[in-house]
Amino acid sequence: MVTLTRWGDAAPGAAAVAPWPARLCGRAMRCSSACRGAAVSLRLAGGEVHGAATHPDLALLAAVQEETGEGPCAEATRSLRTVVAADLVAEPRWPVFRVAALERGLRSCAAVPVAAEGAVMTVTLYAFRPWRLAAAEAEVVRGLAAEAVAGLVGDGARAAAEAEAAQLRAAMVSRAVIDQALGIVMHLLDCDAADAFGVLRVLSQRTNRKLNAVAARLVRERGRGATRELRRLLGEVRDGR
Template structure:
């Protein structure tokens, strides 16, 4: 069953790309009356969109049963077509479900880019064949969409990494300031001051950076007695 795709971005960010791809693929495919887009990333995460609820049901059915044009196209990386489902012997479960919804033909076009596979499946209400030029247009659209998503993923990842680094640097600076204050207040070595902050963090169940920030804000005022007691404990434990 399809599950949320969080390896690229969250669903809210990815879905509009796939919706636009399905709509554009329909417009450039004469005779097509509906489309589904299924995207699977290298880590296995996947997301699908459909232009109609009935088509979403068909996409889910294919994932559940492991049969159907979309699944076969993604597996083989070849375009898979059924010109008339009435005469189609493949995919019995999919065939019945599609015909019950008035669908007579479909074509699944897969693309592979950056390790991600996108499959655009187009549907028609009468016997129909996707022309070669239209297939090429759908392929180009799908490749552009996957490439755009991967670029967005890289940008978002780089921004998140930069923010994490910035936060770590700020935390380190605050901890260093707190060590300096405790060293001065208790007239001890910096490594002992750090041990005092660490023990205080454990005792209060707060992050070390939060403990350090509080000491820096107060400049150590009001906490000298407690800090000295902790220093005595640290020294006793090291003895």
């Protein structure tokens, strides 16, 4: 089982930013035959932390580290170096984490961090007996984490590009509608573009509706029945100059 969580939540189960951390947990566990559980922590550039774990107890240990600032994952995230605790019984570091881990039957752990584009992803592996992650195994875990970070960065870049494109399309549509409405007002009132825009702006303020909504209605109705009101507003625009 893989538990997805935002480490600051009251209980595991909140959706993570992407499926990458969950997939990484399972893949990282298989890098060492002694490993019996894994947790992934992803700290984004803005400071928000998300993660995944293969067991709820490991999600709770991740939350303990986030709250106290101590533990293998917390230290690896800060130092960007692999942190190993071969036997937690004899481990002098991280007293709060050490007790919490031993209470859950864990004896050893190793945390491997990877940083990219302002984000840090740290994979922490756990075992029920004294154990030290081999250098070759750590490199495999690091490669998997780097692949996951690259995927997250790529997903974020694509999402940002798609959002920007959608905004540009919406702006172009809105601008086209406003231009059409200006043409209608200029034709009905025999005025220039500046006066026509002033009429639309005043109409927007009087009706408490956005300019593009006012323009869309004028275009939809082709200005029918609105000439008298538009002419009155034109007078106000010109008088206000």
